[in-house]
Amino acid sequence: MREQQQPAFILHHRGYGETSLLLEAFTPNHGRLGLIAKGARRQNSRLRGLLKPFQPLLIGWSGRGELAVLTGAETDAGAPALAGAALYCGFYLNELLLRLLHRHDPHEALFAAYRIALDALGRGGAHEAAMRVFETRLLRELGYGPVLDHDIADKTPIVGAAIYDYIPERGPVRLDPGPNAPARGIRIQGASLLALAGEQLESAQALRETKMLMRALLARQLGDKPLHSRRLFLQGTAAPRAMAVGRERKA
Secondary structure, eight states: OEEEEEEEEEEEEEEETTTEEEEEEEETTTEEEEEEETTTTSTTOTTTTTSOBTOOEEEEEEOOSSEEEEEEEEEOSOOOOOOTHHHHHHHHHHHHHHHHOOBTOOOHHHHHHHHHHHHHHHHOSOHHHHHHHHHHHHHHHTTOOOOOSBOTTTOOBOOTTSEEEEETTTEEEEOSSOTTSOOSSEEEEHHHHHHHHTTOOOSHHHHHHHHHHHHHHHHHHHOSSOOHHHHHHHHHHHHHHHHHHHHHHHO
16 A cells, blocks of 8 residues: 555654654544654654654555555644643643554544644643643544533533533533532533533633543543653653742742
8 A cells, every 4th residue: 555645743753773763643544553764863864853743744655554664754834833831732642642543543533633732732822721622522533522511311401500420431410409419420510511512611610620521531541551741741840840949948
């Protein structure tokens, strides 16, 4: 099989042999692919520095099976400028795709959602909202989309002012008499569910509650193995905090 000029993003790369790279690529029409980029690490290779995460590409490859051979690559557009927290968020999205997508399983809508999420991260600001929206779209593509519009007990529409017990394996059930009722799953306000359904996460409460919800829903698919990107983020944010505390003590 030979393909040319296919849109793609590199999700991960590592050295392969002395001069090559082993790539995990994400494409809309062919899903996640394993590719060998022969000679890409040589000093004179035109691919050197091009095959990196978050850079929109047009690629070609040949071969079948688990590993094909990259035959060409060029930039498709400018890469979003990810730095600081946005960069960690980007690595988190990549790790979700690596962990949850099967190879050669196309997800055209998810590819578009990923591109939108990277653009949002590149603009700065609403990182948390961009991740929650992408997580929701990812779960929908995998067939595990969250129930966000109705109570699973009586099928009534979600009420913004009500409090719900979101049971991860089922969905939301309204708590009665309200705030003091015990919850089996994730306690969440109806307004937060509606905000996630409408992809309009603006309030601090909605961001906080939907983060807890999506973490619980994704855990069912990810299993017990921790996310490497989450650990990197915690390590990266811990160092500046420690330095700030040290400066305060010296002052």
